[in-house]
Amino acid sequence: MAKVSRETILDAAVHLFNQNGYHATSMQDVANAVAIKKPSLYHHFESKEAILLAILEGSMERLIDEMASIANSQNDCATKLRDAVRTHASAIAQNPESAAIFFREDRGLGDAYLARYIEKRDEFEFHFRTIIQEGITSGEFRDTDVAIAVEAIMGMINWMTRWYRPQGRLNAEQIAGLFSDLFLNGLHSHPYALPMISVEKDENQ
Amino acid sequence: MAKVSRETILDAAVHLFNQNGYHATSMQDVANAVAIKKPSLYHHFESKEAILLAILEGSMERLIDEMASIANSQNDCATKLRDAVRTHASAIAQNPESAAIFFREDRGLGDAYLARYIEKRDEFEFHFRTIIQEGITSGEFRDTDVAIAVEAIMGMINWMTRWYRPQGRLNAEQIAGLFSDLFLNGLHSHPYALPMISVEKDENQ
Numbered sequence: 001m002a003k004v005s006r007e008t009i010l011d012a013a014v015h016l017f018n019q020n021g022y023h024a025t026s027m028q029d030v031a032n033a034v035a036i037k038k039p040s041l042y043h044h045f046e047s048k049e050a051i052l053l054a055i056l057e058g059s060m061e062r063l064i065d066e067m068a069s070i071a072n073s074q075n076d077c078a079t080k081l082r083d084a085v086r087t088h089a090s091a092i093a094q095n096p097e098s099a100a101i102f103f104r105e106d107r108g109l110g111d112a113y114l115a116r117y118i119e120k121r122d123e124f125e126f127h128f129r130t131i132i133q134e135g136i137t138s139g140e141f142r143d144t145d146v147a148i149a150v151e152a153i154m155g156m157i158n159w160m161t162r163w164y165r166p167q168g169r170l171n172a173e174q175i176a177g178l179f180s181d182l183f184l185n186g187l188h189s190h191p192y193a194l195p196m197i198s199v200e201k202d203e204n205q
Numbered sequence: 206m207a208k209v210s211r212e213t214i215l216d217a218a219v220h221l222f223n224q225n226g227y228h229a230t231s232m233q234d235v236a237n238a239v240a241i242k243k244p245s246l247y248h249h250f251e252s253k254e255a256i257l258l259a260i261l262e263g264s265m266e267r268l269i270d271e272m273a274s275i276a277n278s279q280n281d282c283a284t285k286l287r288d289a290v291r292t293h294a295s296a297i298a299q300n301p302e303s304a305a306i307f308f309r310e311d312r313g314l315g316d317a318y319l320a321r322y323i324e325k326r327d328e329f330e331f332h333f334r335t336i337i338q339e340g341i342t343s344g345e346f347r348d349t350d351v352a353i354a355v356e357a358i359m360g361m362i363n364w365m366t367r368w369y370r371p372q373g374r375l376n377a378e379q380i381a382g383l384f385s386d387l388f389l390n391g392l393h394s395h396p397y398a399l400p401m402i403s404v405e406k407d408e409n410q
Contacts, residue, residue: 149383
């Protein structure tokens with residue numbers, strides 16, 4: 001019987017959960033996919049739920065570390081926000097399958113595991129909240145509702161799991177740049193803040 | 206045997222799909238929930254998939270009509286966008302359970318049904334696209350990437366299905382107002398466009 005790593009099992013599970021859904025995937029399916037027997041699988045993970053949690057937590061822990069260093073940098077808050085958006089968007093783009101599981105299958109977690117997942121998610125979002133709050137305090141950002149602003153930016157980025165395709169027209173960096181620009185500067189024409197547009201208008205008059 | 210309406214069946218199915226997931230819910234479960242026998246249920250819906258499609262299509266058709274009348278109104282594009290965001294956010298807030306199914310269970314649809322659902326979704330998003338494109342053409346909006354701007358606003362609003370609670374601090378109208386403000390005006394302080402903020406700053410100096 002071949003030895004398989006935790007990572008190999010998780011990769012196979014990500015694929016199966018995406019293809020067939022979490023509920024429709026059995027531990028036997030996961031064991032078959034990596035060509036081991038079920039007892040060996042249970043040696044790595046005590047339950048299917050434990051596999052799901054490992055998927056949800058794994059990529060999030062790396063992201064949280066990156067977000068912390070962005071939030072704690074000496075950059076201005078607009079730069080921090082751009083960096084945070086790019087990091088988050090790139091993480092989704094690099095691993096769209098496990099990102100999709102985040103948002104489809106979190107209800108598969110029982111209460112104890114769900115609490116651990118929510119703790120990580122809150123830690124992740126905390127860094128966005130910190131950046132926005134700091135920008136408001138310094139006057140760099142407008143005084144908006146921080147919680148809603150965080151949900152707005154989370155929604156913008158996480159929604160990528162629904163439409164982003166690696167072979168698409170724009171890469172994650174370009175998409176993140178457009179998101180940041182919209183979120184920071186808004187869709188509305190600001191003739192003073194954005195002289196390029198007012199110049200064009202003058203020429204047309 | 207009691208007669209039940211299509212609506213009653215759909216309401217029960219929405220509840221079961223949210224509670225247990227689409228895959229884990231059987232036609233027998235749905236029949237039990239509305240106290241009819243399985244053949245009677247099949248009289249209304251030929252399959253579980255047909256129930257899912259009816260849920261996904263039902264609320265979307267009403268929304269599409271509202272969006273069309275907003276997009277075709279004589280208002281400026283910022284007003285149209287605010288109206289569209291409010292209408293969409295309110296639809297989610299009024300029916301959070303079926304909205305959540307939209308985004309968790311669309312993979313439950315087979316190809317033929319999925320195509321019908323995607324057609325409706327595209328029709329819905331088309332109105333947002335039209336409003337943004339019209340604003341760019343008129344110079345009211347900045348010249349951004351329309352497709353990405355539409356995904357950004359869809360993400361902002363649809364993400365409400367993940368966090369909005371009817372008993373929460375803000376109602377759908379307030380949330381929609383904050384979203385529209387962020388999306389139209391951006392988070393960045395614009396001292397010329399937003400004199401209130403620059404006045405406050407002057408006082409503090």
